[in-house]
Amino acid sequence: MNYTDEKIVKQPRKYFAEDLDITKxxxxxxxxxxxxxxxxxxxxxxxxxxxxxxxxxxxxxxxxxxxxxxxxxxxxxxxxxxxxxxxxxxxxxxxxxxxxxxxxxxxxxxxxxxxxxxxxxxxxxxxxxxxxxxxxENIPLQIKEKELTNKYGEAFSKLTVTYKGEEKTLSQLAPFLKDPDRKVREEVWKLRMDKMMEMREEFNQLFDEMKELRIQIAKNTGFDNYRDFMHQAKGRFSYTPKDIMKFHDAVEKEVMPFLREETEKRRKILDLDSVRPWDTAVDLDGKVLKPFDTIDEFVDKGIKILHTIKPEFGIRLNLMKNSEYLDLDNRKGKAPGGYNYPLSETGAPFIFMNAVGMHQNVVTLLHEAGHAMHTFATKNIEIDAYKNTPSEVAELASMSMEFISMDLWNEYYKDESDFNKA
Ligand SMILES: [Zn+2]
Structure with missing residues (x-):
């Protein structure tokens, strides 16, 4: 489905020359x-x-x-x-x-x-x-911090294992954790963890170095610890770390018992002695949702859903597709995770994720599309400090998009019972 053949056009500059070479x-x-x-x-x-x-x-x-x-x-x-x-x-x-x-x-x-x-x-x-x-004095420390983060992304992107004679990235193993055959799940889970364990020294070292840096950054700024520093750095003016601890307690009291009940239910239905880490992703009805076969199908259906919610939304995601502002499929060499990265000058974003054909990928695409619509909606804000939204605000747009699109997920699930399950 195509709602437009146009591409995204960068907004013109008002105050600075178009040919200003900012690499110098x-x-x-x-x-x-x-x-x-x-x-x-x-x-x-x-x-x-x-x-x-x-x-x-x-x-x-x-x-x-x-x-x-x-x-x-x-x-x-x-x-x-x-x-x-x-x-x-x-x-x-x-x-x-x-x-x-x-x-x-x-x-x-x-x-x-x-x-x-x-x-x-x-x-x-x-x-x-x-x-x-x-x-x-924090500037050089922050440079070092970025470099360490990037090193982690590089090391992780290269991790692959051989499963059934094929080279697979760690993300590509995820669908096997839904396999009804417990032996398959256990084998794949261990394969993944063994690979991570090979990186143990390297990852530990990266983490330790980063921890030292961050403690130093916090100290330089006059804080006892990095947590309190980050709380303020994230612009959290309306609540304190103490409030978050209270929230943790509430989760322990209210959510954990529910989770234990759910795990017990899972144990009984799967007929296990105890639920192990490789038993948590498998579907209890024995069915695995398969929302799409190709990346084109994946994004086109997303565009159609957004278009139904609001035509402008679908057109915008369509524009991103035409402009190659999407990189959605998982492959070797890609950093982990997913994001919507605003291109502040252009006034549009780029979406990055690691899709492998699972239901979770649909949710992620719609989530990131929510962020993307937020980027489009805020592109004309000219004051920098007002453009950068803290996560509490940013996730409102993305999670709302997950929820308001839910009734339209049958675009991915033609079968009524699949749709209900999703
Ligand atoms: Zn988000």
Whole structure:
């Protein structure tokens, strides 16, 4: 199904030259110096200033986005990782002291008080939080932190095992954990874990190094621990780590007994002595849902579902498909996970995931499509701090899309009972 043959067109720049070469630090720095020297003589000037800062930030973040996307799509190619790291340490990190200056310039401006409280009150909060958490000495540590994360993605992307004579990625093993034959499940689960265990030393070392770095980052910022630091860094103004601990307790009290009941039910239906890790994914009715055979079918049905919810939604996902802003199938060399990455300048996102033909993949596609529609809806916001939504807000769009699309999942499941099960 095709609702449009058009492709996504990048939005034109308002304040910066289209041919500005941002891969050279001296070019970026010259623009940032100009911004730093800009005189602000009214509240309108102040907002204009923020918009300019926002556009430059969009340009930089889009370049970083493409490098990140290429790195995760082809995670087994070290040159992609180098290109990402190079841009992050050579441009993004060097721009951070300027971002701090711009925040200060906004914060210290006498015209800030003249801004409409309703529209900009929250902006004050975000920017003063950023100022409070900024430490120049954390910049090199944050570069190192990114590099460690990327190393993990690379190492994971290369993991494959041989199963029934075929080379398979760890994601491609997941469907076998739904096999009705317990021996198959156990064999596959152990195959997967044995492979991970081979990486034990390397992963442990990455984790330990990262932990040290993060504790140091938190300490430099004046926090006792990384948790409290991250809570504030994530802009969680309306609840505290203490509230989260209370929530954990509630889960233990209310959800865990239910989960135990469900596991007991599973044990009885599967007729087992005890439920083992390889018994948790298999369907209790013995049926395995098969929503699609090919990636084209997978995305086309998703487009159709979105179009039924709101034509604009379907057209937007269709545009992403036409523009090759989707990389959905799992293969060797891809980093794990899934994401919707906003391309801030273009005003559209890229969706990355590791589909292997399972029901969960349908949910993930619709989830990421929810994020994608959010990206499209916010593309005209010119103030940077208002564009970056914390997870609490971001997941509202994505999880809502899962729920509101549910009645239309029969697009993937022609059989009535499959649809009900899904
Ligand atoms: Zn999400």
């Amino acid at each position: 630090w001296e070019n970026v720095e010259a623009e940032m110096q100009k911004l730093d020297e800009e005189e602000i003589n009214s509240a309108d000037d102040l907002i204009d200033f923020l918009k300019k800062v926002g556009e430059l930030s969009n340009i930089l973040s889009e370049e970083m986005a493409w490098r990140y996307i290429t790195m995760t799509r082809y995670a087994d190619k070290p040159e992609n990782q180098e290109k990402f790291n190079e841009f992050y340490s050579g441009i993004i990190s060097k721009a951070k002291p300027y971002d701090f200056k711009f925040n200060k310039k906004f914060y210290d401006s006498p015209y800030r008080k003249e801004l409409d409280e309703k529209k900009y009150g929250h902006l004050n909060k975000i920017i003063s939080n950023d100022i409070e958490l900024y430490r120049e």
